[in-house]
Amino acid sequence: MVAGPAGQVDYVNVALAAMDLVMNNGIDEGKLDIDALYREHGEFIGRTIGRLTGKGPHVDDLVQDSFLTAFKDRHRFDARLGEPRAWLYGIAANVCRHHKRGAWRRLRLQTRLAESHVDGEAVRPDGNVERNQKIELLRRFVGELPFSQREVFVLYEFERLEGKAIAELLGVPEGTVWTRLHHARKGFSKMLQRQGIEERAS
Numbered sequence: 001m002v003a004g005p006a007g008q009v010d011y012v013n014v015a016l017a018a019m020d021l022v023m024n025n026g027i028d029e030g031k032l033d034i035d036a037l038y039r040e041h042g043e044f045i046g047r048t049i050g051r052l053t054g055k056g057p058h059v060d061d062l063v064q065d066s067f068l069t070a071f072k073d074r075h076r077f078d079a080r081l082g083e084p085r086a087w088l089y090g091i092a093a094n095v096c097r098h099h100k101r102g103a104w105r106r107l108r109l110q111t112r113l114a115e116s117h118v119d120g121e122a123v124r125p126d127g128n129v130e131r132n133q134k135i136e137l138l139r140r141f142v143g144e145l146p147f148s149q150r151e152v153f154v155l156y157e158f159e160r161l162e163g164k165a166i167a168e169l170l171g172v173p174e175g176t177v178w179t180r181l182h183h184a185r186k187g188f189s190k191m192l193q194r195q196g197i198e199e200r201a202s
Contacts (some may be wrong), residue, residue, distance in 0.1 A: 034071055041085050042067070044159075045092050051154045052096045054143060062099060066092040082168065089169045097147055137195060141188050152177055153184040 046063045053062065069091050070077075077087050142150060155166045156177075163181075167174040 034067065037070065037084060037088065038067060041088050044085065045088055048089065048154065048159065049092055049096060051142075051158055052093070052147075052151060053099055058099070062092070062095050066095050069095065082171075086169045086171070090171065093147075093151060093170075133195075137191060138188070141191055145184055145187070149180045149184040149187075152180040156181055 042063070045066055046059060049062050049066070050059045053059065066088065070088055073091070077084070142153060145153060151170065152166060155161045155169065156163070161169070163174050163177045166177045170177070
């Protein structure tokens with residue numbers, strides 16, 4: 001599969017795969033507008049998948065799998081029960097949970113996750129040593145979190161979503177979001193302490 005600019009999924013591949021699904025399985029496309037769904041939510045889904053599983057070539061495949069699953073299961077979406085983004089995120093999160101990684105894939109969890117999340121900059125060889133060390137620790141930490149805590153941590157700290165929005169995406173009470181975030185932050189603070197790094201307020 002060919003990736004688009006900046007590692008984004010090439011929509012043409014998603015659209016062609018959907019067309020192939022329709023032609024080979026006799027599926028009526030109905031009112032689903034995969035083009036509109038991808039244009040509106042594709043960047044968010046791709047970015048979030050990358051942050052949940054680590055950046056790498058597998059992200060393109062997982063994004064495509066997510067949108068094709070949405071296409072096949074479009075009859076299950078009920079606009080009265082939620083927004084399309086929440087529905088798509090649920091599908092993407094499920095794809096991420098079932099994404100099997102070998103030892104080499106686990107290494108990807110430590111690569112480029114925080115490239116634009118700490119003061120909007122990536123790790124730089126000539127940058128502050130302590131700051132860069134924190135970013136590396138953050139990469140490892142996020143990859144080791146239980147998935148329920150990882151997705152809340154990613155959506156709140158990286159995507160800058162509010163607690164209520166995260167609760168709607170995950171289909172859980174807002175209190176659960178704050179509890180998971182609390183545990184994730186507490187774990188991160190303990191890790192910094194073990195590494196002898198003091199956490200400073202930004």
